[in-house]
Amino acid sequence: MMTKEDYEYTRSIPLHAELGPGILRKLIRQANLSIEAFNSL
Numbered sequence: 873m874m875t876k877e878d879y880e881y882t883r884s885i886p887l888h889a890e891l892g893p894g895i896l897r898k899l900i901r902q903a904n905l906s907i908e909a910f911n912s913l
Contacts, residue, residue, distance in 0.1 A: 876903055 875882050883899055900910045 876905070879903065 881902075883903055886895065897907075900907060903910075
């Protein structure tokens with residue numbers, strides 16, 4: 873599960889050996905994060 877402080881939603885990350893780049897970008901975008909912010913977590 874991916875959570876963000878002060879964000880009302882929790883994101884679930886699919887349990888796959890590998891995520892496609894499009895799915896990962898969509899989840900990051902839905903969490904209102906930039907790619908750089910995500911990579912720094």
